[in-house]
Amino acid sequence: MLSDQIQAKIDRELRKYPADQKQSAVMAALRFVQDEKGWIAPEDMADIAAYLGMAQMAVYEVATFYHMYKLKPMGEYTLTVCTNLSCQLGGVNETLLHLKNKLGIGLGEITTDGKFGLREGECMGACVDAPMFTINNKKLCGRLTGEKIDQILAELGSGDKK
Amino acid sequence: MINIEIDGKRIETENGSTVIEAAHQAGISIPHFCYHKKLSIAASCRMCLVQVEKAPKPLPACATPVTEGMKVFTHSEQAVKAQKGVMEFLLVNHPLDCPICDQGGECMLQDMSVGYGGGASRYHEEKRTVLAKDIGPLVSAEEMSRCINCTRCVRFGQEVAGQMELGQAFRGEHAEIMSFVSGTVDSELSGNMIDLCPVGALTSKPFRYKARSWELSRRRSVSAHDSLGSGLAVHTKNNHVLRVTPIENEEINECWLSDKDRFACEGLNSPERLTKPMIKQDGKWQEVEWQTALEYAANGLRHIASGAGAEQIGALATANSTLEELYLLQKLMRGLGSDNVDFRLRQADFSADGKQQGAPWLGMPIADISRLDSVLIVGSFLRKDHPLFASRIRQAVKKGAQANIIHSVDDDLLMKVANKAIVAPDALVTALSQVAQALDAEKNGKAQTASAEAVAIAKSLSGGGCVAVLLGNFAQQHPQAAQLQALAQQIAAATNGKFGFLGEAANSVGGYLAQATPGSKGMNAAAMLAAPRKAYVLLNVEAELDTANPQQALAAMQAADMVIAMSAYRHHATNYADVLLPIAPYTETSGTFVSAEGRVQSFKGAVKPLGEARPAWKVLRVLGNLLKLSGFDQDTSEAVRDEAIGGMDIAAQLSNASQATDQPAIPTPQSSGMQRVSDVPIYATDAVVRRSAPLQATADAAVPRVWMHGSELQKLGVKDGDMVRVVQGLGGVTLAVAADDKLPQGVVRVANGHAATAVLGAMFGTISVERA
Amino acid sequence: MSTPIIFNTLHFDQPWTLENYLKVGGYQALRKILGEKMSPDAIIAEVKASGLRGRGGAGFPTGLKWSFMPRNYQGEKYLVCNSDEGEPGTCKDRDILRYNPHMLIEGMAIAAYTMNVKTGYNYVHGEIFEAYERMEEACEEARKAGYLGKNILGSDFEFDLHNHLGYGAYVCGEETALLESIEGKKGQPRFKPPFPASFGLYGKPTTINNTETFASIPYIINNGGQKFADLGVPNSGGIKLFSISGHVNNPGNFEVPMGTPFKKLLEMAGGVRGGNKLKAVIPGGSSMPVLPGEIMMDLNMDFDSIQKAGSYLGTGAIIVMDETTCMVKALERLSYFYYEESCGQCTPCREGTGWLYRIIHRIEHGEGRPEDLDLLLDLCNNIAGRTICALGDAAAWPVQGFLKHYRKEFEYHIEHKRCLV
Ligand SMILES: Cc1cc2nc3c(=O)[nH]c(=O)nc-3n(C[C@H](O)[C@H](O)[C@H](O)COP(=O)(O)O)c2cc1C
Numbered sequence A: 001m002l003s004d005q006i007q008a009k010i011d012r013e014l015r016k017y018p019a020d021q022k023q024s025a026v027m028a029a030l031r032f033v034q035d036e037k038g039w040i041a042p043e044d045m046a047d048i049a050a051y052l053g054m055a056q057m058a059v060y061e062v063a064t065f066y067h068m069y070k071l072k073p074m075g076e077y078t079l080t081v082c083t084n085l086s087c088q089l090g091g092v093n094e095t096l097l098h099l100k101n102k103l104g105i106g107l108g109e110i111t112t113d114g115k116f117g118l119r120e121g122e123c124m125g126a127c128v129d130a131p132m133f134t135i136n137n138k139k140l141c142g143r144l145t146g147e148k149i150d151q152i153l154a155e156l157g158s159g160d161k162k
Numbered sequence B: 001m002i003n004i005e006i007d008g009k010r011i012e013t014e015n016g017s018t019v020i021e022a023a024h025q026a027g028i029s030i031p032h033f034c035y036h037k038k039l040s041i042a043a044s045c046r047m048c049l050v051q052v053e054k055a056p057k058p059l060p061a062c063a064t065p066v067t068e069g070m071k072v073f074t075h076s077e078q079a080v081k082a083q084k085g086v087m088e089f090l091l092v093n094h095p096l097d098c099p100i101c102d103q104g105g106e107c108m109l110q111d112m113s114v115g116y117g118g119g120a121s122r123y124h125e126e127k128r129t130v131l132a133k134d135i136g137p138l139v140s141a142e143e144m145s146r147c148i149n150c151t152r153c154v155r156f157g158q159e160v161a162g163q164m165e166l167g168q169a170f171r172g173e174h175a176e177i178m179s180f181v182s183g184t185v186d187s188e189l190s191g192n193m194i195d196l197c198p199v200g201a202l203t204s205k206p207f208r209y210k211a212r213s214w215e216l217s218r219r220r221s222v223s224a225h226d227s228l229g230s231g232l233a234v235h236t237k238n239n240h241v242l243r244v245t246p247i248e249n250e251e252i253n254e255c256w257l258s259d260k261d262r263f264a265c266e267g268l269n270s271p272e273r274l275t276k277p278m279i280k281q282d283g284k285w286q287e288v289e290w291q292t293a294l295e296y297a298a299n300g301l302r303h304i305a306s307g308a309g310a311e312q313i314g315a316l317a318t319a320n321s322t323l324e325e326l327y328l329l330q331k332l333m334r335g336l337g338s339d340n341v342d343f344r345l346r347q348a349d350f351s352a353d354g355k356q357q358g359a360p361w362l363g364m365p366i367a368d369i370s371r372l373d374s375v376l377i378v379g380s381f382l383r384k385d386h387p388l389f390a391s392r393i394r395q396a397v398k399k400g401a402q403a404n405i406i407h408s409v410d411d412d413l414l415m416k417v418a419n420k421a422i423v424a425p426d427a428l429v430t431a432l433s434q435v436a437q438a439l440d441a442e443k444n445g446k447a448q449t450a451s452a453e454a455v456a457i458a459k460s461l462s463g464g465g466c467v468a469v470l471l472g473n474f475a476q477q478h479p480q481a482a483q484l485q486a487l488a489q490q491i492a493a494a495t496n497g498k499f500g501f502l503g504e505a506a507n508s509v510g511g512y513l514a515q516a517t518p519g520s521k522g523m524n525a526a527a528m529l530a531a532p533r534k535a536y537v538l539l540n541v542e543a544e545l546d547t548a549n550p551q552q553a554l555a556a557m558q559a560a561d562m563v564i565a566m567s568a569y570r571h572h573a574t575n576y577a578d579v580l581l582p583i584a585p586y587t588e589t590s591g592t593f594v595s596a597e598g599r600v601q602s603f604k605g606a607v608k609p610l611g612e613a614r615p616a617w618k619v620l621r622v623l624g625n626l627l628k629l630s631g632f633d634q635d636t637s638e639a640v641r642d643e644a645i646g647g648m649d650i651a652a653q654l655s656n657a658s659q660a661t662d663q664p665a666i667p668t669p670q671s672s673g674m675q676r677v678s679d680v681p682i683y684a685t686d687a688v689v690r691r692s693a694p695l696q697a698t699a700d701a702a703v704p705r706v707w708m709h710g711s712e713l714q715k716l717g718v719k720d721g722d723m724v725r726v727v728q729g730l731g732g733v734t735l736a737v738a739a740d741d742k743l744p745q746g747v748v749r750v751a752n753g754h755a756a757t758a759v760l761g762a763m764f765g766t767i768s769v770e771r772a
Numbered sequence C: 001m002s003t004p005i006i007f008n009t010l011h012f013d014q015p016w017t018l019e020n021y022l023k024v025g026g027y028q029a030l031r032k033i034l035g036e037k038m039s040p041d042a043i044i045a046e047v048k049a050s051g052l053r054g055r056g057g058a059g060f061p062t063g064l065k066w067s068f069m070p071r072n073y074q075g076e077k078y079l080v081c082n083s084d085e086g087e088p089g090t091c092k093d094r095d096i097l098r099y100n101p102h103m104l105i106e107g108m109a110i111a112a113y114t115m116n117v118k119t120g121y122n123y124v125h126g127e128i129f130e131a132y133e134r135m136e137e138a139c140e141e142a143r144k145a146g147y148l149g150k151n152i153l154g155s156d157f158e159f160d161l162h163n164h165l166g167y168g169a170y171v172c173g174e175e176t177a178l179l180e181s182i183e184g185k186k187g188q189p190r191f192k193p194p195f196p197a198s199f200g201l202y203g204k205p206t207t208i209n210n211t212e213t214f215a216s217i218p219y220i221i222n223n224g225g226q227k228f229a230d231l232g233v234p235n236s237g238g239i240k241l242f243s244i245s246g247h248v249n250n251p252g253n254f255e256v257p258m259g260t261p262f263k264k265l266l267e268m269a270g271g272v273r274g275g276n277k278l279k280a281v282i283p284g285g286s287s288m289p290v291l292p293g294e295i296m297m298d299l300n301m302d303f304d305s306i307q308k309a310g311s312y313l314g315t316g317a318i319i320v321m322d323e324t325t326c327m328v329k330a331l332e333r334l335s336y337f338y339y340e341e342s343c344g345q346c347t348p349c350r351e352g353t354g355w356l357y358r359i360i361h362r363i364e365h366g367e368g369r370p371e372d373l374d375l376l377l378d379l380c381n382n383i384a385g386r387t388i389c390a391l392g393d394a395a396a397w398p399v400q401g402f403l404k405h406y407r408k409e410f411e412y413h414i415e416h417k418r419c420l421v
């Protein structure tokens, strides 16, 4: 079952669209579930399908098409690092190296305490701030340096995870 | 009309058509994969790229509208280079396992790659592999690496079947056709995806590895399972039916086939097939020669006719029997002096007999359903009873038609329903009469007193255009069927519409034409079973599964002195019959079905009868001879057919008009207990279907449950999934209960036609439910 | 540098507030057209006169596009803003959303008035959630202040705007994929025709423009189209936002007139990092063919100049690469992007982008073969122009551009199994 909070959020989202176009809120609905649970399980998709009157498979298509949806747990804080050209030129390789060393994990992995997950992302539309990552798809941190990364991780409550 | 030129050929084509349509119309083929005339345009495979004069780049013929003076080149250098390029891309991730692929020999990709393939592949990278999927017992998705992502199957589900069970998940090169969390594809039309899949990704699971397409012979046949009369191509090898595919006919089944028609053939070679005549002696079954069995049967009949009287003999046949069989059966009975013959085994109300002006039928050509603007469907498990009628109505609804429903259950029809009235069976007549009343009030400017639903339905029907009232199996089996018919007639008259019966089985119309109904002094099916006869002749009948009241039917059989069962299978009749005569199912005999629209379709046997089974028409003919009756010397089934309906003006024989024009009385509701609502599950309708293992493995064939409104469950103190005992008369059975809050209160839905419920009584009537 | 037009609130502490936008003359243009009951034809004439060409990459004349909307259509029509900026190198729209959201709202309201549309959607790239939230707040602010909603500024004009957040699919920047996405489906582009102006969002007539395109509108209405046109050069009217990323000392977004010399922009971005030599420049977002530094240093940034040199102005996103850049590695990353982002419906794009990437990946990893380069070019020819949307072209052009100017470097890689640089 979708929590009351999620239902309320979806209802608010539904007001944006024509009454007979509830499916338009599916992207937001998936996002709300992911924000609440950290990832989206098939049961959640089935719940959303029922809530919006869609085929379950149609929800699944959407959830697997857009890459910011997480279909498995990716840590309490998922750091998504853009590795595209501007970021590559802007030094993302060092950023990644630093992150991997600091967290002791590679791309697609999560720290043993489940606190951090590392993902590779595509262009975030913020190229002049290279290199960058997003935290839980919410906060974009750019112009990263080793020092800045350490500071961000410290704020999120990490010691060294080696 | 628009003039264009394709490959130098001038073509006149309709404005609004596409280049590929114009080409096909002119007999010019353009390679394609994603395009399918019955599906929306995806324009994604890019195989159909052609050169169009003045266009800078090649255009997809499937999606490019024709324009006046357009010049198209399908074989120019530009076009061929584009097509070759696409073909190369299609093959890079394709496994190229044609030698072991089930689609081999009928694969669009294989055919085209022969024409376009560039010999050695330039692709030296790793090939993608796609995991096999299990999507149920009918459609195999074992080899999804072969999929070329044309999305025909997905579009079919969404657009034709009305439900999106398959989708294309993920994206780019990772795109995969799959179902949601490995669910099965349960659509009653799923098999069409096999035909639609241009490669060997979706194949027939029952047919897998059984034969290569070029080893098969194809015979034309006609569906024996529902009243649509779908055209079948029966594929055989070594005298075995290995698969069935549709024969296209836009007027009937278009290019589709229901899963029932497609996979029923798996029941033809069931181990339960009866292959030797048998007689019971001293309580033991013995295989005997035909001559012995037939003489035994003839003697028995003669004995009873001359002793107890011919009216002590009753003949029952299913409506899936051929016209020839039904005709000779009634002729045999009448020759013996009995008028007791009937094929309407699940019917309860025969009060229209004698008043009916012709054979009840659809009331219009099947194709007209696609052109309806408003339709009222009364008492029909539409999707399951008539998968392709449902699909036609679904397409009409998509184009703006309004579907209105009056029924006792509210199953999802996978289409937009404009209005519905869901009432208990005893209120069905009232619900329909309210519509008539509302129409009357509307017409005469009187105040509306009918229910809101009835007024809305009346409004929908009186909007003009093409209007129809269709009576389903449930309406036809209803104890007040004649009243429903009279009301439908009244409503159709008031709306300038048509009305008709969807028809339960392949020969629901043909049975009438064959005169397999009792004459004025005869007994109908219900009467024959209610007042047991001393002898019965059964044609294709499984008494406890094919009748309106299994309990009563079985009791009648058990009480009879003699039961002659003509059957393709050994079945429960071994408990009550005296003679078992192995007859040939529809693939092993020639015969005729007359579909709901009155179309007479004859077919030939596709294979020889199994073992010593014989076509029933021949068996009946010999019986007639043994009984020394005259008129049993036809040499061929065609001769039987011609005798039955040759020279007959079929159209003149069809009529739904009934003289029972009296304003029907509003019936009094039944007193206590719950009312039974029963459907015949889609894969329980006839003997062949019941023995198709793959169909029996589908979700639709699950053991029936006892469905009630949630509040009824509460009253009983049970919850969904608990076991309950349902009892009717002397019989009771314990089944799982399930909640369906769309059912009316006071109603229990328990299927009929299924072995699990065969101890119960009438399909309509009082039933009690208690905690198990 | 002249006074900024789109970034005209940047000098405030909180450039995004309604209050600050009003201080720089915000919503004057909307007030003007409503007050004067300016006719849609007159507005379209101004937009045509401005020479404004779509800032989303294709450079289609905006005034002309607006004139395609059916006038007398009964029923809903929609206006859609494309803020799905995700083309590597491009990040100008994000700054409009972040710093001047009301200018976008005003521009869209004017467009809505012109095309008689009541509902608009702004599709925001998923990764810039903060910008989405900023837009949500700005819309709420505008609604409260009567710039959105019913009876806007006391007139009978009604328009509401909603934001729709993307969630990680570059292809949704393609306008019909974007519409599918708003409809709650996968973002797979539609075959055209029919074009959005006749069959758009929910099947209704729809006009789609880029964020920057809309943001340019208020100035045009306030000052007249000609004034805007005069800021730029012939065939490239007005000012433009250029995103400069890569090997420069001071990456950022710069608002300058069309036709500004690249050299000058490079200076504004602080020049090539570490004083390195300029090697190559992608002038209009990652899909556009790369040009050698020497050529770029002589070019002006406008549609015609860049096209003459063999590339396109695209979104005006400039990616600068210095002498240390391995062109094989750079192309490998771009090809990976298109492979990753193909929506998967068209055969050439779905199968071809992966093939391209794998070949380039092999070359980069020392496993190239001499025949690979011609194969790459042949595959590009089989992808470009053969697909439903331009992502197929976008995947092919970089390969063609890199091989046109840097083929030697690729050959070196194949032969020596290592980098030239
Ligand atoms: C693959 C692809 C990605 C695109 N991405 C964007 C984008 O992020 N933003 C944008 O405004 N236009 C993008 N476009 C162009 C749009 O399809 C469309 O032309 C544009 O939004 C129209 O606005 P304009 O006329 O104001 O430029 C993209 C096109 C393609 C083919």
Ligand code: SF4
Pocket: C171, C188, C189, C341, C342, C343, C344, C345, C346, C347, C349, C350, C387, C388, C389, C390, C391, C392
């Ligand atoms: S070109 Fe690629 S991204 Fe565009 S529609 Fe075709 S498959 Fe999708």
Ligand code: FES
Pocket: B031, B032, B033, B034, B035, B042, B043, B044, B045, B046, B047, B048, B049, B060, B061, B062, B063
């Ligand atoms: S048949 Fe035309 S693109 Fe597939």
